[in-house]
Amino acid sequence: MASSRTPSQSAIQVDALIVGAGFSGITAIHRLRKAGLTVKCMEASSDFGGVWNFNRYPGARVDSEVPFYQLNIPEVYRDWSFSERFPGHEELRDYVAHIDKTLGLRRDTIFHARVNDASWDQQKGRWTVKTEQGHVASAKYLMLASGLLHRIYIPDFPRLSDFRGDILHSAAWDPKFSAKGKKIGLIGAGATGVQLTQSLGKDAAELTAFVRRPSYCLPMKQRSMTLQEQHELKRFYPVVLGAARQSHAGFPVPPTTQAALDVTKEERERHWAYTWEQGGFSFGMQAFKDATRDRESNELTYQYWRSRIASRLTDPQKLEVMAPEQKPYYFITKRLPLEQDYYEVLNQDKVNIHNLSKIPLESFTSNGLLMADGTEYQLDAVVLATGFDSITGSLNQLGVKNKDGIDLKTVWADGVKTHMGITISGFPNLFVAYSPQAPTPFVNAVTILEAQVELAVDIIEKMETSGYKSIEATREAEIQWKKDLYAMTEGTLFPYTDSWWSGANIPGKKVEIMAYVAGIKHYEAKCRSLIEGLQGFAVDTGR
Numbered sequence: 406m407a408s409s410r411t412p413s414q415s416a417i418q419v420d421a422l423i424v425g426a427g428f429s430g431i432t433a434i435h436r437l438r439k440a441g442l443t444v445k446c447m448e449a450s451s452d453f454g455g456v457w458n459f460n461r462y463p464g465a466r467v468d469s470e471v472p473f474y475q476l477n478i479p480e481v482y483r484d485w486s487f488s489e490r491f492p493g494h495e496e497l498r499d500y501v502a503h504i505d506k507t508l509g510l511r512r513d514t515i516f517h518a519r520v521n522d523a524s525w526d527q528q529k530g531r532w533t534v535k536t537e538q539g540h541v542a543s544a545k546y547l548m549l550a551s552g553l554l555h556r557i558y559i560p561d562f563p564r565l566s567d568f569r570g571d572i573l574h575s576a577a578w579d580p581k582f583s584a585k586g587k588k589i590g591l592i593g594a595g596a597t598g599v600q601l602t603q604s605l606g607k608d609a610a611e612l613t614a615f616v617r618r619p620s621y622c623l624p625m626k627q628r629s630m631t632l633q634e635q636h637e638l639k640r641f642y643p644v645v646l647g648a649a650r651q652s653h654a655g656f657p658v659p660p661t662t663q664a665a666l667d668v669t670k671e672e673r674e675r676h677w678a679y680t681w682e683q684g685g686f687s688f689g690m691q692a693f694k695d696a697t698r699d700r701e702s703n704e705l706t707y708q709y710w711r712s713r714i715a716s717r718l719t720d721p722q723k724l725e726v727m728a729p730e731q732k733p734y735y736f737i738t739k740r741l742p743l744e745q746d747y748y749e750v751l752n753q754d755k756v757n758i759h760n761l762s763k764i765p766l767e768s769f770t771s772n773g774l775l776m777a778d779g780t781e782y783q784l785d786a787v788v789l790a791t792g793f794d795s796i797t798g799s800l801n802q803l804g805v806k807n808k809d810g811i812d813l814k815t816v817w818a819d820g821v822k823t824h825m826g827i828t829i830s831g832f833p834n835l836f837v838a839y840s841p842q843a844p845t846p847f848v849n850a851v852t853i854l855e856a857q858v859e860l861a862v863d864i865i866e867k868m869e870t871s872g873y874k875s876i877e878a879t880r881e882a883e884i885q886w887k888k889d890l891y892a893m894t895e896g897t898l899f900p901y902t903d904s905w906w907s908g909a910n911i912p913g914k915k916v917e918i919m920a921y922v923a924g925i926k927h928y929e930a931k932c933r934s935l936i937e938g939l940q941g942f943a944v945d946t947g948r
């Protein structure tokens with residue numbers, strides 16, 4: 406009889422199975438255990454940390470300031486302090502190791518377990534989840550926490566394979582790579598490209614930044630932080646982190662209630678100068694209230710930003726690429742990266758900027774990059790900071806099937822459909838953390854992922870208390886949710902900008918509003934009111 410054992414008989418049996426061990430997966434392990442469920446987390450790589458496990462390029466650091474990029478779990482923050490206001494990737498991995506040690510995450514995590522199939526059995530009311538490595542697990546609930554910016558995007562560059570030098574993507578960095586003495590080409594000028602420019606522009610013999618659209622960077626105002634000041638601040642963490650949840654972007658700053666044209670030029674400039682000096686995202690978060698709605702207000706904000714950059718990027722040709730007189734897209738509608746000395750680094754003679762919007766890339770060659778005007782850059786290495794198949798990319802590769810056996814990728818081929826970003830019609834007892842159709846792209850990551858995990862766990866607790874078998878979103882609720890998302894952007898400047906948050910960075914990908922732009926406070930209140938009466942859900946009570 407032993408030989409007739411099927412994989413499902415030897416399967417891991419838990420209440421909840423989590424996919425991904427980044428910050429969302431970690432939070433899910435903790436919250437689900439606290440709710441009294443048995444859990445297992447499956448992680449494709451060899452460690453915790455998600456993006457911080459993968460993004461090891463020189464200069465990688467978080468753009469969210471202490472204390473907001475840490476979990477709101479007292480036993481975790483009590484014994485941890487960061488050394489800088491905006492921690493670097495090495496320290497973030499140390500922090501993740503501290504979380505693991507404090508919460509004992511490892512005992513419920515399986516590494517080297519890449520989920521490639523998940524199917525639902527309505528009769529049993531359970532998911533069967535399989536991995537490439539041969540694991541099989543059975544769970545009542547499935548929580549997808551596979552990350553927003555996980556699936557690497559490398560554009561289909563002609564003759565890429567001809568290049569004889571090194572090619573590196575920012576999220577798959579070779580730790581042995583050194584830029585010292587090399588001529589490097591860097592493609593991409595998003596948040597990652599900005600950080601890489603700051604490090605490679607110092608280390609390399611020569612750096613050429615290939616820029617299609619510049620980023621509108623804000624001053625980070627990095628500083629070191631003492632143990633003492635964090636120790637004193639920790640008494641207020643419950644209030645401060647609670648306030649982050651009640652804010653727009655996950656940072657508790659007072660919103661600006663005036664429109665740009667309600668005040669004089671001097672008052673405007675005083676306000677901008679003040680928020681500029683605060684550093685971090687303040688200049689964007691505390692922009693005049695009409696900055697993302699009114700073209701004139703947006704233009705005034707942009708021109709102030711440009712004047713600040715012009716005082717630092719003194720080469721007029723470089724300035725015209727990185728902060729052109731005519732802005733290439735509306736201010737704030739695309740991620741505003743934080744910088745430390747980006748413009749000073751760009752100013753150096755050994756740093757060139759090639760404007761791809763004027764002269765596109767023709768192809769790679771064996772020695773470098775060939776431009777459409779015949780110019781060839783001779784390079785030792787090409788670094789790709791070309792981003793990710795964001796938001797849906799990682800979810801679509803998990804092989805998760807709905808109750809009719811249709812893959813999520815197919816279900817979403819003509820557009821993402823969810824209820825609250827967290828649940829999906831046809832996928833009973835499945836929850837998504839750090840998801841599409843939520844404020845995710847515009848909100849401090851830890852704040853929104855904690856909110857989403859807690860919302861999902863609230864639903865699960867309701868199910869368990871009532872002894873229900875399964876729950877899923879209704880089609881009608883998904884249609885309404887999408888309508889609401891679009892309605893929120895009406896009258897704003899967001900829909901005019903191509904970005905990864907709308908899928909527009911990937912050729913052929915459906916372009917759609919995938920962000921809930923009304924902010925986290927609004928989002929959580931809305932979700933809580935829906936969950937309260939299980940509105941928009943179909944429940945199988947099992948009776």
Ligand code: NA7
Nearest residue numbers: 554560593594595596597598617618740790791792793905
């Ligand atoms: P992003 O923000 O998607 O940036 C990717 C960059 O790569 C951006 O400058 C793109 O230019 C550029 N890109 C993409 N495809 C091409 C091609 N084919 N040719 C030239 N340039 C190209 O990714 P990041 O990794 O910087 O940041 C992602 C998020 O991670 C960030 O927002 C933070 O939240 C953390 P484009 O702007 O499309 O013209």
